[in-house]
Structure formats: structure tokens, C-alpha cells
Amino acid sequence: MPLGTAIHNIEITLGKGAQFAKAVxxxxxxxxxxxxxxxxTLPSGEVRLTSKNFSATVEQVGNVVVNQKNLSSVGSKCWLGKRPVVRGVVMNPIDHPHRGGEGRAQIGRxxxxxxWGYPILRKRxxxxxxxxxxxILRRRSK
Structure with a gap:
């Protein structure tokens, strides 16, 4: 494979299957x-080392404009199988850690x-x- 080749579906461990650059x-x-x-180099900006005989697919994955499609109504999202997202603050105490409180209370924690109760912010x-x-030769920028 020549240098500068655009690749996707990169396999790091031999025989494990594609692990990097799999999305559309x-x-x-x-x-x-x-x-x-x-x-x-990965799309995140990370520079990574791998075995020379790794497997990958040359070129870019098709259907690049899939995320740019305008979903005109809520019904069109439902037809794609996307369910409504409910905020944790409005759930019952049994359903979510952000739950509960009297009235429109803030997050109770x-x-x-x-x-599942694991911290989201300030925890790696x-x-x-x-x-x-x-x-990993160079980490991705935050």
C-alpha cells in the first residue's frame, strides 16, 4: 500500500477484524x-503504530451525506426507528440517578x-x- 493512501476498516490485532475508522x-x-x-493517522488526529501486515480497506466508506439528510418531522425519525429521548431529570427516582426531587428540582446528586451511577464529568x-x-505515537487533541 503506498504512503498517503486513504483507508478504512483498519485491523490492529491480526484476525480480530476491523477496529478503527469503521463509520460512514x-x-x-x-x-x-x-x-x-x-x-x-486516525480521523480524531491520533497517530498510531501497527503491524505492517494489518488488513484495511482502501478508499472511503460510501454514503457520506447520510448525516446531512433533513428529517422534516418527528414521524420521519420514527420511521427510521429512532425513539424519543427522555431527560433523566424528569424520570422517577428508580429509573435514573438524576431523578426525583420536589417540583422542578435540579440534579439531586x-x-x-x-x-448506571458512574460519574460523567471530571472522571477519565x-x-x-x-x-x-x-x-499511540500522538494522542488526539481534546
Missing amino acids: GVVAKLIAKEGKSGTF KQPTTP SKKRNKCSDNL
Whole structure:
């Protein structure tokens, strides 16, 4: 594969299947090949190292304009199978951690959480010493 090639469906671990750049309209670029490894940039801006004999699909995934379609009414969203989203604050106490309170109360907890009670803000969700950290050459910008 020549340098600068646009690729998607990138496989990192051999035999595991595609792991990166799988969404519609997403493309990664192969920027370097040296020894037994290749380097590519992901759409997030992260630069990552991988084995040279990784598998990927050349070119970009089709149907790039799928997110630009104008859904004119609520009914058209329902036809696509998208259900209404209910805020956690208006749910019952049993249904969500943001729940409950008298009247239009704010979030009843000290910090916002997921429906399973894990903190959302100011808490990193990635493991600190993940084994694939040494394959990341440049992190994505926040």
C-alpha cells in the first residue's frame, strides 16, 4: 500500500477484524512504513503504530451525506426507528440517578452520572496503563 493512501476498516490485532475508522465517511491515512510496522493517522488526529501486515480497506466508506439528510418531522425519525429521548431529570427516582426531587428540582446528586451511577464529568474512563498505549505515537487533541 503506498504512503498517503486513504483507508478504512483498519485491523490492529491480526484476525480480530476491523477496529478503527469503521463509520460512514470516515477515513484514515497511511503516513509511514518502516521495518515491520506502519503508522497511520486516525480521523480524531491520533497517530498510531501497527503491524505492517494489518488488513484495511482502501478508499472511503460510501454514503457520506447520510448525516446531512433533513428529517422534516418527528414521524420521519420514527420511521427510521429512532425513539424519543427522555431527560433523566424528569424520570422517577428508580429509573435514573438524576431523578426525583420536589417540583422542578435540579440534579439531586453532587455530580451528574450515567444511568448506571458512574460519574460523567471530571472522571477519565480510559484505563491508565493499557497495553496498547505504547502503540499511540500522538494522542488526539481534546
